[in-house]
Amino acid sequence: xxxxxxxxxxxxxxxxxxxxxxxxxxxxxxxxxxxxxxxxxxxxxxxxxxxxxxxxxxxxxxxxxxxxxxxxxxxxxxxxxxxxxxxxxxxxxxxxxxxxxxxxxxxxxxxxxxxxxxxxxxxxxxxxxxxxxxxxxxxxxxxxxxxxxxxxxxxxxxxxxxxxxxxxxxxxxxxxxxxxxxxxxxxxxxxxxxxxxxxxxxxxxxxxxxxxxxxxxxxxxxxxxxxxxxxxxxxxxxxxxxxxxxxxxxxxxxxxxxxxxxxxxxxxxxxxxxxxxxxxxxxxxxxxxxxxxxxxxxxxxxxxxxxxxxxxxxxxxxxxxxxxxxxxxxxxxxxxxxx
Numbered sequence: 001x002x003x004x005x006x007x008x009x010x011x012x013x014x015x016x017x018x019x020x021x022x023x024x025x026x027x028x029x030x031x032x033x034x035x036x037x038x039x040x041x042x043x044x045x046x047x048x049x050x051x052x053x054x055x056x057x058x059x060x061x062x063x064x065x066x067x068x069x070x071x072x073x074x075x076x077x078x079x080x081x082x083x084x085x086x087x088x089x090x091x092x093x094x095x096x097x098x099x100x101x102x103x104x105x106x107x108x109x110x111x112x113x114x115x116x117x118x119x120x121x122x123x124x125x126x127x128x129x130x131x132x133x134x135x136x137x138x139x140x141x142x143x144x145x146x147x148x149x150x151x152x153x154x155x156x157x158x159x160x161x162x163x164x165x166x167x168x169x170x171x172x173x174x175x176x177x178x179x180x181x182x183x184x185x186x187x188x189x190x191x192x193x194x195x196x197x198x199x200x201x202x203x204x205x206x207x208x209x210x211x212x213x214x215x216x217x218x219x220x221x222x223x224x225x226x227x228x229x230x231x232x233x234x235x236x237x238x239x240x241x242x243x244x245x246x247x248x249x250x251x252x253x254x255x256x257x258x259x260x261x262x263x264x265x266x267x268x269x270x271x272x273x274x275x276x277x278x279x280x281x282x283x284x285x286x287x288x289x290x291x292x293x294x295x296x297x298x299x300x301x302x303x304x305x306x307x308x309x310x311x312x313x314x315x316x317x318x319x320x321x322x323x324x325x326x327x328x329x330x331x332x333x334x335x336x337x338x339x
Contacts, residue, residue: 117141
């Protein structure tokens with residue numbers, strides 16, 4: 001009898017263990033993202049049902065900032081993330097077991113000047129535009145930027161310091177989030193800002209006197225933007241799943257580049273809380289023509305430049321990382337047929 005109960009107990013324990021393993025294996029992927037156009041590939045893959053669904057449909061977790069998403073990565077709460085290369089560098093530097101397996105977009109940042117400031121860039125030396133504005137208006141121009149350390153802020157600083165060589169004392173710089181910047185631009189609270197699509201298109205549509213003074217290629221050539229991150233554990237345990245994810249990413253990138261009208265309604269549901277008109281989202285995608293870039297190999301050199309620039313200017317949060325080890329290009333190379 002004792003032997004029977006011992007056998008029954010062992011069978012029950014093994015059954016529970018097996019059920020536990022099956023439950024763990026069936027857990028859906030958790031994907032962190034920001035509701036911004038540079039993460040458009042995720043939205044398209046989700047709406048087209050192209051995301052790997054092992055264990056059920058993936059769970060999308062929305063964040064409002066890169067730093068918050070970094071904290072989730074460091075806490076081991078996400079399997080996959082769509083986030084800027086800046087936060088990716090921070091997360092890796094702080095010990096997160098992540099790899100960049102695909103790029104999302106390049107040169108996506110623009111500097112927009114509002115009606116009072118724009119004419120000073122339209123004529124005369126751009127390096128003196130801020131000082132000429134201050135002399136005429138009796139005040140320094142106020143420029144809005146993403147927080148220190150973010151890629152848009154780094155692109156702005158790179159442009160000001162290395163491209164047009166502006167005196168930092170000739171303007172006032174404030175730090176804001178995406179939604180706040182759009183509001184302050186449209187209410188006239190700031191004179192210019194470094195922003196992303198679809199905010200660029202929104203501002204230009206609602207404020208006809210606003211002008212794009214410098215696009216991404218002017219600010220920081222080949223600047224890396226958002227990327228697709230995957231945990232090394234997932235890469236090691238389920239490489240075919242990761243390859244499938246990258247294949248969906250590449251297909252979504254192709255759709256953004258070739259058929260904005262088809263891509264727009266898929267993206268509109270996620271960008272800006274789904275409140276933007278579809279035609280504005282489509283126009284934003286069209287205005288980003290040539291910027292959606294899936295090849296991670298294409299952004300490695302600029303990522304090295306970015307990290308060095310942030311280190312030189314004191315905006316690099318945490319230790320520098322070995323950029324080559326941050327990237328795992330095997331999956332993209334396999335999907336794209338590269339060696």
